[in-house]
Amino acid sequence: MSDNYDVIVIGAGHNGLVCANILAKKNRKVLICEARDNCGGLLEESITNFVPQIPMSVSSSLGGLPVKYKAKSSIALSESGQHIRLVGNQHIDHKVISGFSSKDADRYVEFHDKMSSFSKALGSFMMASPPRIMNNTFSDYFKLFKLGMNVRMLGKKKFNEFARMIGLNIADELEDNFENTLLQGLIAHDAVLGSNLGPRSPGSLINLLFRMATHDNSIFGGIYEIDGGSKAFVDTLLDISNKNKVEIKTSSSVKRCITENDKAVGVELHNGEKIYAKKIISNADPRSTYFSLLGTENLDTDVKRRIKHHRSKGKVAKLSLSLNKQPEFINCDKDDLESRMVIAPSIDYIEEAFNPSKFDKLSMEPILEMKLKNSDQSNPALDIQVQYASYGAQEGWDNIKDNYVDAVIKLIEKYAPDIQSCIETKAIVTPDDIEKNFHVTGGHWHHGEIQIDQLFMLRPIPGASQYRTHLDGLYMCGAGTHPGGGLTGIPGRNAAQAILEDA
Amino acid sequence: MNRDLRFTALKKTPFHSRTSLASRTNKYYNWNGFTVPTEYSTTELEYTAARNGTSVMDLTPMCKYMINGSDANRFVDYLVTRDLSQMEDNTVAYIIWCNEDGKVMDDGTIFKFSDTKFMLCCAVKIYNWLHDSAEGFDVSCEDATDTTAALAIQGPTSCSTLKNYGADDLELLKPFGMKQYNINGYDVLISRTGFTGDLGYELWTNPANAENMWDSIMEAGKELKIRPFGMHALEMTRIEAGFIQTNTDFMAAEDSLRPVRMRSPYEIGMGWLVHLNKESYFVGKRALKKEKETGNSERCLVGLDIDGDKPAVGSVIYNEKKEDIGIVTAAMWSPTMKRNVALASLKRPYGIKIKENIFAEIYHPEELEYKKIWAKCKVVKRQFFSPERRNKVPADLYE
Numbered sequence: 049m050s051d052n053y054d055v056i057v058i059g060a061g062h063n064g065l066v067c068a069n070i071l072a073k074k075n076r077k078v079l080i081c082e083a084r085d086n087c088g089g090l091l092e093e094s095i096t097n098f099v100p101q102i103p104m105s106v107s108s109s110l111g112g113l114p115v116k117y118k119a120k121s122s123i124a125l126s127e128s129g130q131h132i133r134l135v136g137n138q139h140i141d142h143k144v145i146s147g148f149s150s151k152d153a154d155r156y157v158e159f160h161d162k163m164s165s166f167s168k169a170l171g172s173f174m175m176a177s178p179p180r181i182m183n184n185t186f187s188d189y190f191k192l193f194k195l196g197m198n199v200r201m202l203g204k205k206k207f208n209e210f211a212r213m214i215g216l217n218i219a220d221e222l223e224d225n226f227e228n229t230l231l232q233g234l235i236a237h238d239a240v241l242g243s244n245l246g247p248r249s250p251g252s253l254i255n256l257l258f259r260m261a262t263h264d265n266s267i268f269g270g271i272y273e274i275d276g277g278s279k280a281f282v283d284t285l286l287d288i289s290n291k292n293k294v295e296i297k298t299s300s301s302v303k304r305c306i307t308e309n310d311k312a313v314g315v316e317l318h319n320g321e322k323i324y325a326k327k328i329i330s331n332a333d334p335r336s337t338y339f340s341l342l343g344t345e346n347l348d349t350d351v352k353r354r355i356k357h358h359r360s361k362g363k364v365a366k367l368s369l370s371l372n373k374q375p376e377f378i379n380c381d382k383d384d385l386e387s388r389m390v391i392a393p394s395i396d397y398i399e400e401a402f403n404p405s406k407f408d409k410l411s412m413e414p415i416l417e418m419k420l421k422n423s424d425q426s427n428p429a430l431d432i433q434v435q436y437a438s439y440g441a442q443e444g445w446d447n448i449k450d451n452y453v454d455a456v457i458k459l460i461e462k463y464a465p466d467i468q469s470c471i472e473t474k475a476i477v478t479p480d481d482i483e484k485n486f487h488v489t490g491g492h493w494h495h496g497e498i499q500i501d502q503l504f505m506l507r508p509i510p511g512a513s514q515y516r517t518h519l520d521g522l523y524m525c526g527a528g529t530h531p532g533g534g535l536t537g538i539p540g541r542n543a544a545q546a547i548l549e550d551a
Numbered sequence: 552m553n554r555d556l557r558f559t560a561l562k563k564t565p566f567h568s569r570t571s572l573a574s575r576t577n578k579y580y581n582w583n584g585f586t587v588p589t590e591y592s593t594t595e596l597e598y599t600a601a602r603n604g605t606s607v608m609d610l611t612p613m614c615k616y617m618i619n620g621s622d623a624n625r626f627v628d629y630l631v632t633r634d635l636s637q638m639e640d641n642t643v644a645y646i647i648w649c650n651e652d653g654k655v656m657d658d659g660t661i662f663k664f665s666d667t668k669f670m671l672c673c674a675v676k677i678y679n680w681l682h683d684s685a686e687g688f689d690v691s692c693e694d695a696t697d698t699t700a701a702l703a704i705q706g707p708t709s710c711s712t713l714k715n716y717g718a719d720d721l722e723l724l725k726p727f728g729m730k731q732y733n734i735n736g737y738d739v740l741i742s743r744t745g746f747t748g749d750l751g752y753e754l755w756t757n758p759a760n761a762e763n764m765w766d767s768i769m770e771a772g773k774e775l776k777i778r779p780f781g782m783h784a785l786e787m788t789r790i791e792a793g794f795i796q797t798n799t800d801f802m803a804a805e806d807s808l809r810p811v812r813m814r815s816p817y818e819i820g821m822g823w824l825v826h827l828n829k830e831s832y833f834v835g836k837r838a839l840k841k842e843k844e845t846g847n848s849e850r851c852l853v854g855l856d857i858d859g860d861k862p863a864v865g866s867v868i869y870n871e872k873k874e875d876i877g878i879v880t881a882a883m884w885s886p887t888m889k890r891n892v893a894l895a896s897l898k899r900p901y902g903i904k905i906k907e908n909i910f911a912e913i914y915h916p917e918e919l920e921y922k923k924i925w926a927k928c929k930v931v932k933r934q935f936f937s938p939e940r941r942n943k944v945p946a947d948l949y950e
């Protein structure tokens with residue numbers, strides 16, 4: 049057996065690309081095998097809308113990442129036209145909210161400060177590889193200790209507050225603070241976005257903190273659009289890959305890891321081709337990494353149990369509407385239309401939308417996050433994240449897809465009465481489609497829920513944190529690992545570090 | 552289902568009408584949810600029958616699982632530490648299995664009918680474990696505890712007894728072999744296995760056949776010193792044979808609350824059952840490989856030969872400096888060998904490198920007062936009793 053490559057990365061999602069390039073920069077000979085015929089994975093116009101900025105720590109390990117971002121404000125649409133638009137600047141936002149309730153405005157600043165300090169305390173922990181709880185090594189305990197210290201350093205009062213809030217649901221916290229239901233709805237929307245939680249589900253608050261930690265520690269301040277769209281981002285990553293001599297094989301789906309003496313030594317493609325390397329890294333989700341690549345016959349029973357119970361049912365569908373003209377959104381000016389438009393008018397509305405999803409059913413009044421593209425050109429488009437579009441919906445996606453799309457459009461009609469007449473084509477990607485076409489089990493935003501039992505050193509499962517799997521030589525670098533999904537590249541970078549540490 | 556546990560009676564085995572008739576002492580205990588005798592008459596008498604005649608024990612409460620399916624062979628090989636890939640049809644193998652940390656969950660026996668059909672027998676219930684382990688294998692696991700009646704027929708005259716019962720050519724059955732019979736119109740599976748370290752068999756049949764089988768065997772052994780025996784007598788014979796018992800000699804990994812109480816196979820003298828060079832993966836292999844490589848096993852389970860004649864039940868074991876180095880897990884005065892023996896869990900290197908100059912502190916009750924004895928011990932092979940007749944083929948026959 050000859051090691052043709054130092055490293056094979058399975059999957060060319062953005063995390064796989066980041067990981068591959070960091071390793072190539074350290075003179076590793078790297079091959080990426082991607083199942084699809086193009087690269088980027090979920091980083092695609094048909095999937096992602098608004099993104100966080102890639103953190104400095106990631107772009108600097110790549111020797112710079114020339115991607116441009118445009119900051120976006122967020123607008124909570126109201127049927128009455130009394131929208132609330134927040135830009136993520138305390139002074140401006142305070143003023144905007146004062147227009148609805150001066151009490152809320154003051155409370156908002158306080159609430160934001162508190163959340164922001166917690167998110168910062170999590171911050172350094174978010175960037176680093178989490179400790180491995182089953183290792184019992186000093187450095188792992190030290191990391192845990194440091195997280196504890198970060199939070200403790202906030203002072204006793206805040207520490208107690210943090211401890212109180214960690215398992216809390218976001219609805220209680222918002223209702224305690226604010227009276228404006230539209231504002232409550234907007235914040236609650238971001239707390240549940242991408243997850244299988246309603247605003248009244250315990251743990252929805254930590255979901256928001258996690259989101260903030262990768263979004264500039266701000267609720268509405270760290271939200272961006274990629275200049276040139278997802279394609280520009282992917283192209284940049286491919287340029288870098290080219291420079292770093294990362295080889296990429298597309299349309300090359302990996303069937304399984306080849307093992308020798310219980311160590312990963314290569315991959316076998318679905319077409320039978322075998323390629324060998326010293327280390328293998330999977331950008332695939334945890335379940336398919338464990339059950340397909342590693343193979344159930346190579347797993348301990350306890351590990352199988354953990355993977356089987358790993359929660360990864362996707363809840364977000366993406367609807368793309370191409371338009372022949374820009375629709376008239378009631379009472380929206382140009383800045384409003386340029387914003388991230390959210391339809392989630394109250395906590396109760398979101399909770400109602402969530403209710404059927406507990407039973408893997410669909411609400412015909414879902415919550416929406418919308419992006420109007422090319423508004424000044426002849427070919428505008430509306431990209432919509434539709435939440436609580438359950439994976440494996442009981443109604444059967446094949447039967448209900450058209451009705452569901454119509455329901456979403458009807459919903460938008462309340463805010464943009466002429467939308468129907470603007471639509472040229474409509475295309476929806478459901479979690480089931482994502483599983484099939486993007487090879488993400490369950491089609492989940494984060495390759496697995498962001499909840500307290502699947503976070504930090506428990507992510508994706510106990511014993512497999514720190515980007516190492518149970519199989520020697522096989523690593524993970526995708527959204528299923530710490531700190532989760534979104535366009536951050538952090539899992540990719542941390543995985544590369546783990547591999548360099550082991551070398 | 553009766554949800555009020557206060558009024559849920561223990562189950563009766565299909566032999567209950569017979570075992571209760573044979574009981575002179577009315578002493579029962581709860582074995583796996585079944586009520587079975589600890590002692591029928593006197594433990595000494597029952598023990599003597601086991602070593603000199605034929606003893607009969609109701610084994611029904613033992614957990615039994617049927618494993619069927621096209622991957623059955625691969626699956627059992629994955630489940631246990633021993634290499635079963637070359638196991639022959641109609642044989643039985645002694646096995647242990649571990650969790651992911653390489654800690655022993657239980658020991659038991661596996662019966663192979665064919666590549667697609669096995670039966671697993673053990674002490675601790677493991678249906679969930681089997682079910683979850685089977686993920687990814689084409690097998691089905693079924694709990695057959697209630698649907699299979701089982702009897703142990705053990706002792707020097709056991710083969711003759713069973714031949715009288717109708718098991719033709721049984722003397723030719725090799726140790727750990729098994730054979731399907733049809734006796735008195737019922738299917739009976741007979742395996743040459745047992746827990747007494749002597750010549751002996753175990754019989755597996757439909758519960759509908761239980762009473763007939765019991766009566767016919769008692770009749771067949773009438774002239775061959777046959778006698779039912781209970782748990783206490785079995786305990787004596789199994790200590791002599793050096794067999795370990797889960798949750799007595801070591802804590803089952805899933806039952807111990809304290810991680811430090813869990814034991815690897817190397818720590819309970821079962822290293823010989825771990826085949827790290829088995830080609831395929833098995834549960835716990837990674838952890839066991841690491842333990843073997845680093846040699847960081849902490850304990851061992853050994854046999855002790857103890858001075859004097861007072862059984863060292865529950866004794867703490869000390870070194871010369873009176874430092875605590877372990878504990879006795881099972882002990883007895885062996886009437887057959889006239890030796891004071893025990894099984895003990897010791898901290899290494901005691902038991903492995905250091906085998907002499909260790910001591911048991913024995914508290915011997917004498918009419919409401921304890922006499923404290925400081926007895927010298929020697930580490931010896933755990934198998935105290937292993938007569939030649941145990942493995943002889945053809946097996947000894949008596950008129």
Ligand SMILES: Cc1cc2nc3c(=O)[nH]c(=O)nc-3n(C[C@H](O)[C@H](O)[C@H](O)COP(=O)(O)OP(=O)(O)OC[C@H]3O[C@@H](n4cnc5c(N)ncnc54)[C@H](O)[C@@H]3O)c2cc1C
Binds near residue numbers: 485
């Ligand atoms: C509907 C939806 C909307 C989202 N919207 C946003 C958003 O607006 N903003 C945001 O920041 N984030 C969003 N996300 C999350 C974000 O897109 C993902 O978390 C992120 O892209 C994951 O990147 P990744 O590199 O870890 O994995 P992926 O992008 O999933 O890449 C994994 C790659 O591995 C490949 N692969 C898998 N198995 C194999 C195999 N066996 N052989 C070869 N290749 C294989 C796949 O084909 C894929 O290309 C959204 C997610 C979803 C599902």
